[in-house]
Amino acid sequence: MTVREQVARASRVVVKVGSSSLTTADGGIDPDRVRALVDALAGVRARGAEVVLVSSGAIAAGLAPLGLSRRPGDLATQQAAASVGQGMLVHRYNEEFARHGVVAGQVLLTVDDMTRRSHYRNAYRTFARLLELGVLPVVNENDTVATSEIRFGDNDRLAALVAHLVHADLLLLLSDVDGLYDGNPANGGATMLGEVVSDADLDAVRTGGSGSSGVGTGGMQTKVEAARIATGAGIPVVLTASALADRALAGDHVGTLFHPTGRRRPTRLLWLAHATEAQGRISLDAGAVRAVTERRASLLPAGITGVSGSFVGGDPVDLVDPDGVPVARGLVNYDADELPALLGRSTHDLARELGASYEREVVHRDDLVLLPRG
Numbered sequence: 001m002t003v004r005e006q007v008a009r010a011s012r013v014v015v016k017v018g019s020s021s022l023t024t025a026d027g028g029i030d031p032d033r034v035r036a037l038v039d040a041l042a043g044v045r046a047r048g049a050e051v052v053l054v055s056s057g058a059i060a061a062g063l064a065p066l067g068l069s070r071r072p073g074d075l076a077t078q079q080a081a082a083s084v085g086q087g088m089l090v091h092r093y094n095e096e097f098a099r100h101g102v103v104a105g106q107v108l109l110t111v112d113d114m115t116r117r118s119h120y121r122n123a124y125r126t127f128a129r130l131l132e133l134g135v136l137p138v139v140n141e142n143d144t145v146a147t148s149e150i151r152f153g154d155n156d157r158l159a160a161l162v163a164h165l166v167h168a169d170l171l172l173l174l175s176d177v178d179g180l181y182d183g184n185p186a187n188g189g190a191t192m193l194g195e196v197v198s199d200a201d202l203d204a205v206r207t208g209g210s211g212s213s214g215v216g217t218g219g220m221q222t223k224v225e226a227a228r229i230a231t232g233a234g235i236p237v238v239l240t241a242s243a244l245a246d247r248a249l250a251g252d253h254v255g256t257l258f259h260p261t262g263r264r265r266p267t268r269l270l271w272l273a274h275a276t277e278a279q280g281r282i283s284l285d286a287g288a289v290r291a292v293t294e295r296r297a298s299l300l301p302a303g304i305t306g307v308s309g310s311f312v313g314g315d316p317v318d319l320v321d322p323d324g325v326p327v328a329r330g331l332v333n334y335d336a337d338e339l340p341a342l343l344g345r346s347t348h349d350l351a352r353e354l355g356a357s358y359e360r361e362v363v364h365r366d367d368l369v370l371l372p373r374g
């Protein structure tokens with residue numbers, strides 16, 4: 001089966017739509033555009049496919065009711081706008097899906113839901129049950145509680161992680177532009193890429209600047225990152241304009257098709273490797289580097305030679321080799337100021353001296369991803 005055929009026959013599709021595709025020029029929700037999107041999604045459902053919609057637009061939808069004309073720069077006002085706008089957005093979707101007899105359900109996610117093991121399992125179960133019940137999940141980041149340090153900030157990468165979580169066989173990224181160009185088409189003279197088969201095809205692509213709408217956040221860069229996350233996990237991606245959603249879902253040659261480059265991996269930690277910023281660095285001696293990268297062992301205090309950065313238990317940190325090169329990223333089990341006293345010591349000694357809770361790994365192997373070495 002060709003990748004185009006895979007697209008046309010996809011049975012579980014994650015569709016991500018950007019703020020710029022859902023709102024009017026002055027910032028409110030555009031009912032006609034929501035309706036057109038819902039009609040396209042209902043069409044795929046009618047042919048038996050399951051759909052998960054990742055929809056931006058909460059902040060944009062909340063601007064007008066708050067008397068704001070542009071997306072605010074400060075996080076607190078963005079959160080307030082999202083709080084007002086999310087309800088309005090979901091209300092619009094409910095009304096439109098109801099015309100097709102489709103029940104929609106709201107799912108608001110945080111970075112933690114995508115990284116912490118228990119949350120990830122919980123999110124997986126929720127999606128699985130919703131889909132079993134025939135519900136169409138409408139996902140957004142939980143903007144009102146996400147803080148700037150632990151925030152996706154854009155829904156492109158969130159959509160890629162959701163696609164992996166729900167084992168989707170297609171990710172469709174919808175925007176106000178009809179595909180990926182070799183430069184920002186708003187500046188003219190750019191050419192669209194029909195297909196991206198490997199990372200090398202992206203070498204000549206420039207992704208600076210986000211659209212003219214003033215409501216989108218990620219621009220093209222985060223869409224390319226999202227496409228790389230999904231294709232690296234074996235999921236094909238189509239990037240196109242929301243007006244072309246129905247044609248893209250039918251497998252027509254529209255937009256940019258990103259071919260899968262890797263295979264699905266049983267990891268909930270894609271986010272860690274691709275899209276999060278480490279809050280600190282832990283330096284490993286050569287033996288610990290081998291243990292972590294070759295034997296896939298947990299990181300213990302004995303193999304650590306230094307710590308930098310300010311992090312608390314649960315934060316992402318980079319594990320670096322003796323030359324300072326990051327070799328893995330993981331969720332750390334200690335605060336930065338607890339670690340110096342433990343360095344180089346065996347867990348056995350630490351447990352005897354400080355108590356059984358100090359027997360825990362610094363980074364558990366299940367919370368660790370290896371970084372590509374370049």
Ligand SMILES: Nc1ncnc2c1ncn2[C@@H]1O[C@H](COP(=O)(O)OP(=O)(O)O)[C@@H](O)[C@H]1O
Pocket residue numbers: 017018019020021174175176177179180181182183184185186205206207208209210211212213215216217218219220
């Ligand atoms: N190489 C590129 N190809 C296509 N669009 C690009 C490129 N570089 C920048 N852009 C801009 O990115 C915009 C889409 O990003 P954004 O406004 O964040 O969308 P959304 O709200 O859909 O997430 C396009 O309107 C386009 O002007």
Ligand SMILES: N[C@@H](CCC(=O)OP(=O)(O)O)C(=O)O
Pocket residue numbers: 017018019020055056057058059060082140141143153154155156215216217218219
């Ligand atoms: N969670 C935010 C989405 C952030 C955003 O604007 O993303 P996007 O338009 O996809 O670049 C919202 O609903 O407003």
